[in-house]
Amino acid sequence: MPNTLAELERQRCKLFKEIAHVGDMRRGSITATSGRCGKANCHCHDPAHPGQGLTYRLTYKIEGKTVSEYFATATAL
Ligand SMILES: [Zn+2]
Numbered sequence: 447m448p449n450t451l452a453e454l455e456r457q458r459c460k461l462f463k464e465i466a467h468v469g470d471m472r473r474g475s476i477t478a479t480s481g482r483c484g485k486a487n488c489h490c491h492d493p494a495h496p497g498q499g500l501t502y503r504l505t506y507k508i509e510g511k512t513v514s515e516y517f518a519t520a521t522a523l
Pocket residue numbers: 482483484485488489490491
């Protein structure tokens with residue numbers, strides 16, 4: 447596959463156009479937790495208990511340390 451300068455420039459131009467359409471971004475990953483605690487005998491594990499709903503957590507690294515942020519509201523998420 448020939449990677450001529452013209453072909454590489456064309457690819458770069460295409461990538462820039464694609465990146466321009468990407469929305470808001472954060473580095474890291476968002477995971478959902480069930481809102482139930484780690485204690486198996488706790489009342490929140492009762493199937494009749496409403497629980498606290500899904501909560502979301504953003505995890506990323508700063509200078510090699512893992513940092514987690516929790517979202518208090520849907521707007522924050
Ligand atoms: Zn609990």
